[in-house]
Amino acid sequence: GAVVSQHPSWVICKSGTSVKIECRSLDFQATTMFWYRQFPKQSLMLMATSNEGSKATYEQGVEKDKFLINHASLTLSTLTVTSAHPEDSSFYICSARDRLVGNEQFFGPGTRLTVL
Amino acid sequence: AQTVTQSQPEMSVQEAETVTLSCTYDTSESDYYLFWYKQPPSRQMILVIRQEAYKQQNATENRFSVNFQKAAKSFSLKISDSQLGDAAMYFCALISGGGADGLTFGKGTHLIIQP
Numbered sequence: 188g189a190v191v192s193q194h195p196s197w198v199i200c201k202s203g204t205s206v207k208i209e210c211r212s213l214d215f216q217a218t219t220m221f222w223y224r225q226f227p228k229q230s231l232m233l234m235a236t237s238n239e240g241s242k243a244t245y246e247q248g249v250e251k252d253k254f255l256i257n258h259a260s261l262t263l264s265t266l267t268v269t270s271a272h273p274e275d276s277s278f279y280i281c282s283a284r285d286r287l288v289g290n291e292q293f294f295g296p297g298t299r300l301t302v303l
Numbered sequence: 304a305q306t307v308t309q310s311q312p313e314m315s316v317q318e319a320e321t322v323t324l325s326c327t328y329d330t331s332e333s334d335y336y337l338f339w340y341k342q343p344p345s346r347q348m349i350l351v352i353r354q355e356a357y358k359q360q361n362a363t364e365n366r367f368s369v370n371f372q373k374a375a376k377s378f379s380l381k382i383s384d385s386q387l388g389d390a391a392m393y394f395c396a397l398i399s400g401g402g403a404d405g406l407t408f409g410k411g412t413h414l415i416i417q418p
Contacts, residue, residue, distance in 0.1 A: 221405040225346075230394060233405035246405075278346060282406075290336045290355075290398060292406060294348035 190214055191283050193295035200271055201303055208266045208298045210281030217283035220264035221292060222256060225278040237264045271302045305330040307397050309409035316385045317417045323370075324380045324412045326395030335399040337371070338406070339380045342392040351393070354378065382414075390416045 190213040200206050210220055218239050223231040235256050236244045243256035253275075255267040264283075268275055278299050282292035306329045316322035328337065339351040354362045354371050362369050366386075370379045382389055395409040 219403060223405070230408045230410045231348075231406070233407070236403075236405055280346075280348065282348075284403075291350065291353065292398075296345070296347050 189285060189288075189293045191281065191293045191295040193279075193281055193298050195298060196296060197299045197301075199301045199303065202272055203270055205267055205269045206271055206300060208268075208279055208281075208300075210264045210266070210283070210295050212262045212283040212285075212293070215283075215285045215287070215293075216261040217264075217285065218261065219284040220258055221282045221284070222254075222264075222266050223280045223282065225280060225297075227278075231280060234266075268300065271300070273302045276300055276302045305332070305335075305397055305399060305407050307395050307407050307409040309395055309412050311412045312410070313413040313415065315415040315417060316382075318385055318387060320385055321381060321383045322385055322414065324382075324393055324395075324414070326378045326380070326409055328376050328378060328395070328397050330376075330397060330399055332399040335397060337369075337378045338396045338398070339367070339369070339378075340394045340396060340408075341389075342394060342411075343390075348394075352380065385416050387416050387418060390414055 192211045194209045220237045222234045225231045234249045237256045237258040239258045245251045258264040280297040281295045308327045335356045337354045341349045352364045366383045368381045392411045394411045396406040
C-alpha cells in the first residue's frame with residue numbers, strides 16, 4: 188500500500204518550453220501533496236504544498252507563475268514548469284499525505300528534468 | 304522557522320559494525336514528528352524510522368533505532384549490524400503539528416559501508 192507514482196521519470200526539453208510532471212497516489216486518497224526539489228548532492232527543499240481543490244501554497248523564493256501546481260483530485264497533482272531554463276534542471280520529487288495517516292508522507296520516485 | 308542540522312556529510316563503517324548518524328533540530332512547536340529517510344542511488348526516498356515528539360520511548364525498527372533527546376533537540380540514528388544495502392544518503396527530517404506542512408530536511412549524511 189501507500190504507493191505514489193510520478194510521470195515522467197526523466198524528461199529533456201528545450202529552453203523556453205513548458206514541462207508537466209504528474210504525481211499520483213495509487214492506492215490511497217491524498218488531501219495534501221507536496222513538491223520538493225533536489226539539486227545534485229543536496230538535500231530536498233520544499234517548493235509548495237498542494238491541497239485538493241484549492242490553490243497551492245508556495246515556499247518563499249519559489250515563483251508561483253513559473254511552477255504551476257494543480258491538485259484537481261484526491262489522487263493527482265501536477266507541476267508545470269513554464270518557460271523552462273537550464274537553471275530549472277533538477278530532480279523534482281512529490282510526496283502525498285494519506286488523510287487517514289496524518290503525519291507520514293509517501294514519496295514518488297522523482298522526475299529528472301534537464302533543460303537544454 | 305524550523306531547522307534540521309546534520310553535521311556529518313559522510314560516515315564510513317565496516318560491515319556488521321554499528322554506526323550512529325547525528326541530527327539536531329530546532330522548532331518552536333510543541334507537537335512535531337521526526338523522521339529518518341534513506342535515499343539510495345535510485346533516489347527513491349525510503350522511510351527508515353519515525354518518532355513522535357510526545358513519546359518518551361525511543362523508536363526502534365529492527366536494526367535501526369533512534370536516541371531522541373527532546374531537551375537537547377537531538378535525534379540520532381543508530382544502525383546495528385551494518386549491511387552493504389545500508390549504503391545510501393540518510394536525511395533527518397522534521398514536521399510540525401498535524402502533518403499539513405511539508406518536511407524540513409537536513410543536508411544529509413552519506414553512509415559508506417566497507418566490506
